[in-house]
Amino acid sequence: MKFTIQRDRFVQSVQHVSKAISSRTTIPILTGIKIEASEEGVTLTGSDSDISIESFIPTEDGDHQLVELEQEGSIVLQARFFGDIVKKLPEDTIEIMVSNQFVTQLKSGSSVFNLNGLDPEEYPRLPEIAEENVFKMPKDLLKSIIRQTAFAVSTVETRPILTGIHWSLEDGHLTCTATDSHRLAMRHAQVETNTSDLEFSNVVIPGKSLNELNKILDDTDEWIDIIVTDNQILFKATNLLFFSRLLDGNYPATKNMIPTQSKTTVKLKAKNLLDAIERALLLSREGKNNVVNVKTIENNELEITSVTPEVGKVTEDVQSLDYTGDELRISFNGKNVIDALKVIESTEVEINFTGAMSPFVMKPAERDHMLHLFSPVRTY
Amino acid sequence: MKFTIQRDRFVQSVQHVSKAISSRTTIPILTGIKIEASEEGVTLTGSDSDISIESFIPTEDGDHQLVELEQEGSIVLQARFFGDIVKKLPEDTIEIMVSNQFVTQLKSGSSVFNLNGLDPEEYPRLPEIAEENVFKMPKDLLKSIIRQTAFAVSTVETRPILTGIHWSLEDGHLTCTATDSHRLAMRHAQVETNTSDLEFSNVVIPGKSLNELNKILDDTDEWIDIIVTDNQILFKATNLLFFSRLLDGNYPATKNMIPTQSKTTVKLKAKNLLDAIERALLLSREGKNNVVNVKTIENNELEITSVTPEVGKVTEDVQSLDYTGDELRISFNGKNVIDALKVIESTEVEINFTGAMSPFVMKPAERDHMLHLFSPVRTY
The missing domain is CATH 3.10.150.10 (DNA Polymerase III, subunit A, domain 2)
Structure with missing residues (x-):
């Protein structure tokens, strides 16, 4: 050579x-x-x-x-x-x-x-994959999907299937879901398929694979072809082939977990909420749970507090843009909400609460393409 | 309050x-x-x-x-x-x-x-230091002095005195020396004194102290006052006091170590030499000694080689700008020379060799305010 x-x-x-x-x-x-x-x-x-x-x-x-x-x-x-x-x-x-x-x-x-x-x-040969069932989307959309879901996968190996991101396709509609069982990120997207009847429902791609792919892809609107087989997925762009194995096992039925009703709906500036929770967590960096407490105070404001006994207490007031429903008092893992706020790409977010002991949903205020679900934390 | x-x-x-x-x-x-x-x-x-x-x-x-x-x-x-x-x-x-x-x-x-x-x-009180014997220099000069010497201190505690930088002052002339016993960096500077007879000769400041001071000082030509006592040094700038303890013990007599003669003198572009040694060391990252071998080849070129048996061999040719004296064959720690080349702030450097088993001196080609000394390494 x-x-x-x-x-x-x-x-x-x-x-x-x-x-x-x-x-x-x-x-x-x-x-x-x-x-x-x-x-x-x-x-x-x-x-x-x-x-x-x-x-x-x-x-x-x-x-x-x-x-x-x-x-x-x-x-x-x-x-x-x-x-x-x-x-x-x-x-x-x-x-x-x-x-x-x-x-x-x-x-x-x-x-x-x-x-x-x-x-x-x-050197081992790469798998040969028949290019029958192809769907495609722009690279920048794929990168968004990865960024907006992969952060939510589980990082512990006790339930290996949760270290992956679940993809399902039906009528050209792709749904991507990641959860570590305390929080869940779901992203919807329209993709193009070469056969109208292409669909699948239990494809679980390792989060690590998608994170590596995201690093390689440039942020352009060039198209990327995607081919799914029983145990492999292939991403095919100009001059690039990216193969990943799929995870074995059944992904939990996440659809049923998402509440469809709401007792309290709050609309907030995403940045105000992000900054307030980040400050509330400053004293608890050493704490393992990152718990913040939220309650309604007068004038539709949310009061966010966090206490670390040896160090001190933080109190943050966040003005809501819109508030309907019951008064609220809930505790949750603030770090999880920060992770979601960082990828939500929306200036305003809507949060739907269904009670102090029920999971709550956060999504961009004006769009339905993305959803984040969080479990509350018991503090007593 | x-x-x-x-x-x-x-x-x-x-x-x-x-x-x-x-x-x-x-x-x-x-x-x-x-x-x-x-x-x-x-x-x-x-x-x-x-x-x-x-x-x-x-x-x-x-x-x-x-x-x-x-x-x-x-x-x-x-x-x-x-x-x-x-x-x-x-x-x-x-x-x-x-x-x-x-x-x-x-x-x-x-x-x-x-x-x-x-x-x-x-909270303990800070020491009170009489401001009798003050000398001063611009902040940016002090920053240069620190950057050009502190990297050469010893990082092991076997000889604690070598973790410090030796300062001596005579006739308004400050000499700063750092050595880890394998390489030495020396920097000279003119400073201003408030009394003409101010002098000292065994002030050893911990390298860590000077590195922290360097991070705090902005790179301007504002003056900074310096006051030395028996066991403390105080740096005094606008709105800032920086105290450091001094190291106890006698610093080695480094002046006698520096050869005054030369058998081979080579002038080189600093960047060419730096790049060549950096590439020569790429394969030996895992090796602990970072040894490179240098010898004269035809046309006043230096050939730099490095061998890592399991991985491979690198050969680099560096053209000299000027070459006088004997042919040369020497091995040394390339990492130490890289450290010096990174702070030497001169496009051309002059190296004076006195034999394969003798320390050699590198300095900026046209100035005498700085000097770097390196021990050769035995390779047989």
């Missing part, structure tokens, strides 16, 4: 596939990046067996030559040093050449690296 | 004095910030008994009223939460009021914090 490649593009591809590579893998070949050069271009692959990422650099991009191929071939190089090396090479191009025993020479200006490579024949 | 204060100025003072406060102190009162309000203004104090910092906010700054005093007094408040609280308060001003039992109320807009304070009478 021997080729010369534009450094910037190569660096970007290396960074992308490195997202799949874990230094803690027990399979030595998976600590490496597979590099494959052909007439069409250079393909890089990284995998930790849960996630696999393939990034392609075409020989030509429009009028711009990206790769100059002298000899086809492939090699696997240690990912650990590789990202830093290619980023710090001095010139705009890199010459990469494999010699005997998989030793690979990287040359850029007056800088020469001789790296011990691994046998590319040992 | 009761006063209202401009939040921005208060936040800045809290950040400054917090630099002296350690959460690991065994003296409970020192986990707090002392706040003292008088007609003249508000004084904040933080201390870990090694460093003490006093920041003053005057009642008026030019035409601008910073403090509105209602009642004089003082209190000690936990530093841990305090910085975050004052930073996140909603309004431009904060009202601070001490009530019974040292409970202190902070009020800003709709936000109210009630904090448990400590008895200010328990």
Whole structure:
């Protein structure tokens, strides 16, 4: 294998596939990046067996030559040093050449690296996925969906299925749900399908996979194809394939958890609420529960308080924009509400309470595409 | 105690004095910030008994009223939460009021914090230092001196005196030296003294103290007064007092270590050398010694190599601007040279070698105000 490649593009591809590579893998070949050069271009692959990422650099991009191929071939190089090396090479191009025993020479200006490579024949093949049931959406929508749900997954492994995000599709309508059993985030979106009858209902994607995908995707309105199989999901964008395994098991029936009625409805400025809860939690950073107490006071104001006996007490008043229904007195995990407020992308939020001991719902004031559910906390 | 204060100025003072406060102190009162309000203004104090910092906010700054005093007094408040609280308060001003039992109320807009304070009478007094032997320099020069020497102190406690920076003054000429016994950084500067015969020769300031001072000082040419006593040094700027204890013991006689002759003199672009060594060390990140090997090749080029057997080998060629003397072959800790190159603030550097087994000197090519000394490493 021997080729010369534009450094910037190569660096970007290396960074992308490195997202799949874990230094803690027990399979030595998976600590490496597979590099494959052909007439069409250079393909890089990284995998930790849960996630696999393939990034392609075409020989030509429009009028711009990206790769100059002298000899086809492939090699696997240690990912650990590789990202830093290619980023710090001095010139705009890199010459990469494999010699005997998989030793690979990287040359850029007056800088020469001789790296011990691994046998590319040992690298596992990526799954082949039939492209029958495809749906698609713009990248920036996919990124929003991930950002607005993935934060709510469980981070403990006691119920592994809750570390994933549940996706269901019906009539071109995608519903994405994440919950750690104390809070739940749900996001709806319209997607395009190539067959009108495409639907599924128990696809659970690891939260970690979607977070890594979100880091790689640029925030544009280019379309991305998505293909779901029994145990895999494939995201397919220009020059990028992103595979993730799916989680096994049954996701809880979350629809029934969401209250449809409301005893108290409050509309608030999202930023005022966020700032007030953040300040209320300042003294309880060490406390594990992050509990804040909310009650109605005069003039439709909410009083938010938090007490940490050894340190002190915070009191915050938040003016509501609109208040209907019963007086309110409830305690909840303020950190969970902050997480949701940070992704809600709405200047005004509506909160529907159904009693001090019942879960409550928060959503953007004027839209129904997103919903956040929180359990209250008993404080006595 | 009761006063209202401009939040921005208060936040800045809290950040400054917090630099002296350690959460690991065994003296409970020192986990707090002392706040003292008088007609003249508000004084904040933080201390870990090694460093003490006093920041003053005057009642008026030019035409601008910073403090509105209602009642004089003082209190000690936990530093841990305090910085975050004052930073996140909603309004431009904060009202601070001490009530019974040292409970202190902070009020800003709709936000109210009630904090448990400590008895200010328990807070230790800062040392009183006679202002007889004062010398002074601009703040930005002091910051340069700290940045260009403090990185070279020892971080291990086997020889505590080497964790400090040695300062000596003679005829208005200040010499600052730091060494961890493998490398040495020396910086000279002219300072102003109020008495012509002011001199000292064994003042050793903890590196940590000077690093904290560097973080607090703004990079301006305002003057700062410096007063040295037997066991303390005081830095005195507008509205700021910074005390540090001095280290006990005799600092090694470093002057004799610096070679005055040279067998090989090389002039190089500082950035070329820095980049080449950084790349040469990329593969040895895990190695503890960071050794690079340098030898002369044709055309007055230096070849820098580094080998990590399991990973590979790096070769870098660096063109010299000027080369006189013998051929060269030497190995050294590349990380130490990188540290020096990062603070040397010169586009060209001159290196003087006196043999493969002798320390070598690097300095800016055209100036003599700074010098870096490195021990070679045996590689056989």
